[in-house]
Amino acid sequence: MFRVTLLLIATMLLLLANTAVADSELTATVDRNTIGVDETLNLRLRYSGKESGGQPDFELLEQDFDILSRQQSNQYRVINGRAESYVEWMLTLAPKREGRLFVPSLHLHGQVSDAIPITVTEAGSAPDSEDRKAFLEVELDKEQLYVQEQLLVKVRLYTVIGLHDISTEPLQIPGAHIEKVDEQRYERRINGVGHAVYELTYAIFPESSGKLRIPALTYVAVAGRRDPFSLFNRNTQRLRLRSEAKEIEVLPKPDSYSGEHWLPAASLGIVQSWSQDPDSFKVGEPITRIITIRAEGLRAAQLPPLPRINVEGLKTYPDQPQQDDQAGANGISGSRIETTAIVATRAGEYQLPPITLSWWDTKAGRQRVTQLPAFRFTVSGAPGAAGSSGSSPSTLPAPATGGQLSGDAFWRNLALAAVASHLLWIFYFWWFRRHMVTPGRVKSKKLTPDARSQAEQLLAAAESGDPARVQERLKHWLQARWPDLSGKSFQEARGILGFDELDKLHALLDNALYAQPPRPLNRQQVGILVRRLLKQERKEVNGDHAGALPGLFT
Structure with missing residues (x-):
């Protein structure tokens, strides 16, 4: 009898242990076992047990799969009067390579899930590839x-x-x-x-x-x-x-290519412009030459620097080159802009040498040469440049001695007094002109805060290279700077102001906005003209030219 009792107790303990084991398990399932390398699968991992907290070590999955998403939920339900609860993880996995992979066995609270084989095929070759x-x-x-x-x-x-x-x-x-x-x-x-x-x-x-x-x-x-x-x-x-x-x-670069710089491009061009008419060259006055290289299919960093100007009688002051890349559906178009101020030291005929660039035409598959032709111009003498430069040492009067000194001193002092009187009259006339208003003159005024603000915005617009923005900022600046030109057309305003810079800006903006095909706006030239225009002062204005300027650019 004692032995039967012990056997019954052992059997009950074994059943309880099995029930505890059955009540605690970790299971893993996937929605499909064959996928393409460009597809994903869903892994469902469920843990049912009395212990709570924690989660499996999912780092094992990342050996063969990318975990795209991970969700966790806690479930509690009653079925036929029996309550059960479990924790569930839903993971979206993407395979890292083709072949036979495995969702590895995962561990949690002493429970282990089964490994699951996954077959990964080439992209688009899965059975349902046509229905992707x-x-x-x-x-x-x-x-x-x-x-x-x-x-x-x-x-x-x-x-x-x-x-x-x-x-x-x-x-x-x-x-x-x-x-x-x-x-x-x-x-x-x-x-x-x-x-x-x-x-x-x-x-x-x-x-x-x-x-x-x-x-x-x-x-x-x-x-x-x-x-x-x-x-x-x-x-x-x-x-x-x-x-x-x-x-x-x-x-590699073709052996037949003979250019100094390797420039594979769909097209390449060189354009030259000047800050003012080259026919107006004068001795001692600077003029700015702007050269733009533009290549389709090349970055600006690939474009080479241009040779320095080395012409006797000309002094050059090159500015820092500007590089710009413009991206679009056809790729990148790079441009390099080099600006050089030129000053002639003597009058005469000059010739700037041609600029030649060899490049490889990627469309035609052969070498091409683009050249900016030599440029001739004439420099005239500045007014008064050929005049006397004072007496030479050989013609200076010798020092006088004795009684002659007092006579020379008298005439010298008289001449100094005449010169001083003349200078005083010049100063008075200049002061009178600046401080007295006549019916045909407009008194120079200090810039208002609005005019200064509009000038800064105009400079920023010039640097952007957007012609519509430059036109708009120019209109606002003119209105803020000279509000007494109301009701006048643009042609009348240009005639009243008489600024060459305004005429040249108007021509550049018209070509960029309305010409067919539109001509690209040269930012360097526009910037130079704007800076010179901001320094201008109006001299002559008729008495009825007062008010705002709403009609400009309309």
Whole structure:
């Protein structure tokens, strides 16, 4: 009897232990076992047990998968009068490579889940690839290129479902300069089905020859409609899309190329402009020469400096060159602007040498030469430049002695007095002109705070190179600086003011805004004209020229 009692107690303890074990477990399941490398799967991990807190070590998953999202929920329910509770984790996983991978065994509170095999195929080769709702496409604009030549890479995301929160990893290629130059959204029909397209364009400049590999890019997006009242947004799905890697051959510089600088470009031009009419050159007066090099398919940093002007009789003062890159759907267009002030030391005929640049035409596949022709101009003598420069030492009077000294001193003092009197009259006349207002003159006024503010905004507009902005700021500055020209047309205002700088600015802005085709605005030349215009003072104004200037540029 005692033995039977012991056996019953042991059996009950064993059953209780088994029940405790059965009540505590960790299970893992996935929604599918075969996916493409550009697709995702959902892992559901459930723990039911009496111990609370903590979570499995998910770092083991990150050996073969990227964890795109992770959600945790606590559940409690009663079934047939029996209560049960459990903790559940829902993870969205994206494979890091193709092949046979495993969701590893995970551990929590002494419980272990089973490992799950996952088969990862090539992108687009999964059984449901034809029914994919979103995919990536990569397109290169050429099959091969030369070193330092521009390569355009377009990455397109196609989708027939609503995607939001799209994030992309940056394109990185060792040994190449990369810039994102364009971003577009449009629609394209494929096999009769409309697809929304999100397109990014990159400009790539390889720095060495050989094979250039464009790595696979990964896009992460959320599909479905976000529910603001759902804590975990169960109506959405996180997608990870992966593009195909590409390779392209990069050729070295051709042996036949004879240029001093290697410049592979789609087009290259050189333009020259002047701060004023070159026919007005005078001895001792500076004039500014502006040369702009512009190349399509080259960055500004690749454009070479121009040779210094070395002409006898001319002094040059070069300014710091300006470099600018403009990005667009066709890639990058770089420009280099060199500004040089030139001062002639003597009158005569001068010739600036031609400027020649050799470059490689990437469209035609051959070497070309672009040349700015030699420039001839005449420098006239400045007024009074050829006049007497004072008596030479050989003609100076010899010192007098004796009684002659007193006579010379008398006439010298008389001459000094005459000169001083003459200077006093000049000073008085100048003071009278500045401080007395006559009917035909306008008294010079100090700049108002509004005029100073408008001048600063006009300078900023000139530096921006936007012709519409320059025109608008010029109008406001004129109104603030001289508010007594109300009701006058622009032609009348130009005639009244008589400023050459205003006429030249008007011509440049007209060409940039209304010419067909529009001419690009030279920021250097506009900046010089604006700075000179801000220093101008109006001298002659008719008495009825008063008021604001609302009619300008209308």
